[in-house]
Amino acid sequence: MTAAAPPPPLGSRPGDVDVVCLGESMVTFRPSAPGRLADVPSFDRGIGGAESNVACVLARAGHRTRWVSRVGADGFGDHLLAAIASYGVDTSPVRRDPDRPTGVYFRTSGERAVDVAPPRGTDERLAEVVYYRSGSAASAMAPGREIRAAAWSGRFLHLTGITAALSAGCLALMRELTTRHPGRPLVSFDVNHRVALWQGTTNGPEVLADLARGCDLVFVGQDEAAAAWGLRDAAAVRAALPEPATLVVKRGAAGATVFARREDARPRAALPRPADVVVSAPALRVDVVAPVGAGDAFAAGFLSGTLRGLPLHERLRHGHLMAAAALTAPGDLGEPPGRAHADRWAALDADGWERLRLGPGWTGCPAETEDRSAKVEDHTV
Ligand SMILES: Nc1ncnc2c1ncn2[C@@H]1O[C@H](COP(=O)(O)OP(=O)(O)O)[C@@H](O)[C@H]1O
Numbered sequence: 001m002t003a004a005a006p007p008p009p010l011g012s013r014p015g016d017v018d019v020v021c022l023g024e025s026m027v028t029f030r031p032s033a034p035g036r037l038a039d040v041p042s043f044d045r046g047i048g049g050a051e052s053n054v055a056c057v058l059a060r061a062g063h064r065t066r067w068v069s070r071v072g073a074d075g076f077g078d079h080l081l082a083a084i085a086s087y088g089v090d091t092s093p094v095r096r097d098p099d100r101p102t103g104v105y106f107r108t109s110g111e112r113a114v115d116v117a118p119p120r121g122t123d124e125r126l127a128e129v130v131y132y133r134s135g136s137a138a139s140a141m142a143p144g145r146e147i148r149a150a151a152w153s154g155r156f157l158h159l160t161g162i163t164a165a166l167s168a169g170c171l172a173l174m175r176e177l178t179t180r181h182p183g184r185p186l187v188s189f190d191v192n193h194r195v196a197l198w199q200g201t202t203n204g205p206e207v208l209a210d211l212a213r214g215c216d217l218v219f220v221g222q223d224e225a226a227a228a229w230g231l232r233d234a235a236a237v238r239a240a241l242p243e244p245a246t247l248v249v250k251r252g253a254a255g256a257t258v259f260a261r262r263e264d265a266r267p268r269a270a271l272p273r274p275a276d277v278v279v280s281a282p283a284l285r286v287d288v289v290a291p292v293g294a295g296d297a298f299a300a301g302f303l304s305g306t307l308r309g310l311p312l313h314e315r316l317r318h319g320h321l322m323a324a325a326a327l328t329a330p331g332d333l334g335e336p337p338g339r340a341h342a343d344r345w346a347a348l349d350a351d352g353w354e355r356l357r358l359g360p361g362w363t364g365c366p367a368e369t370e371d372r373s374a375k376v377e378d379h380t381v
């Protein structure tokens with residue numbers, strides 16, 4: 001028997017993909033008809049997982065992406081690997097665990113997620129989310145040489161706060177990957193505070209803020225910053241999280257604001273922190289089919305614009321466009337618009353942008369085609 005090949009030395013594949021996304025993915029089940037989980041008779045299968053969602057959207061947008069995770073040696077693991085690879089994502093670092101299952105979750109549609117089943121008669125706009133992921137294959141991830149080499153193999157590493165809540169090993173891995181080691185890639189982090197996953201601990205918000213401070217690009221929703229940290233506006237979030245060079249605060253349908261530090265070659269300790277450039281962009285008008293996946297798609301759009309060196313305003317607009325694709329599809333992943341079309345929409349003047357109204361199917365409807373009026377109302381490109 002030959003010994004297993006040693007893992008590649010750290011950083012031996014610098015930048016061989018654009019973005020590495022590390023985190024748990026699950027098979028998702030959505031009711032095939034509206035209603036509470038208690039009542040619906042059947043479910044449609046899909047895939048979910050904040051980090052692989054980002055990888056899939058980026059791959060569709062033409063970027064080289066890799067997903068690092070673990071799945072069970074079961075049929076759901078087979079399905080996740082095949083589905084994520086079908087987007088063009090490199091899944092070669094994903095390990096199969098013969099002793100632990102692939103995670104699964106159930107989710108009703110609704111404008112907002114809640115962590116427990118809402119009582120009968122409560123607001124139907126609340127989605128119910130039920131996870132079966134405790135003890136899953138991915139929850140056994142932990143620091144190690146092989147996983148770090150895979151995590152460091154791109155220009156960007158994208159992480160989310162979900163991973164930190166999965167197990168002590170996952171939290172240790174997140175702490176390691178968000179430590180500012182010399183030679184690490186740029187680290188992007190979506191706070192993704194999932195209250196249900198932090199039950200039994202009181203320090204989730206504090207841990208998430210700590211992890212965010214070790215990253216270069218951070219995404220957070222204004223609503224989650226308010227709920228987790230009591231921070232009521234974007235400037236307060238920036239004041240509390242000055243460390244990341246770039247911070248994006250999303251305000252759902254209202255828009256998003258990016259704070260980007262002017263880079264400065266002078267030693268940081270010697271000088272006060274340089275001032276930020278602050279740019280905001282309104283979101284699009286969207287006929288929402290399902291809100292799930294919008295945050296991940298937004299992060300992918302912003303990252304795509306960052307990789308392409310686009311101006312901050314266009315990065316935000318690419319975030320909104322990708323989010324709109326997710327919002328107008330039933331599952332986590334929509335069909336993002338092609339790059340040429342996204343670029344043309346992102347370059348619209350403020351009036352043209354405001355006149356866009358996007359409904360289901362809009363991304364498959366290029367601006368030149370005759371029937372676009374059915375899908376994209378009032379847009380002028
Ligand atoms: N109702 C909406 N109308 C238009 N765009 C929206 C709407 N809700 C969300 N978005 C878009 O999705 C992005 C992510 O929204 P957010 O509420 O932060 O998602 P999540 O809670 O999934 O992280 C927003 O920045 C925006 O681009």
Ligand SMILES: O=C(O)C(=O)C[C@H](O)[C@H](O)COP(=O)(O)O
Pocket residue numbers: 024047048049050051053162192194291292293294295296297332
């Ligand atoms: O909750 C989790 O652990 C998941 O990863 C499941 C979902 O796929 C993402 O949470 C979707 O995330 P949003 O884009 O913020 O809607």
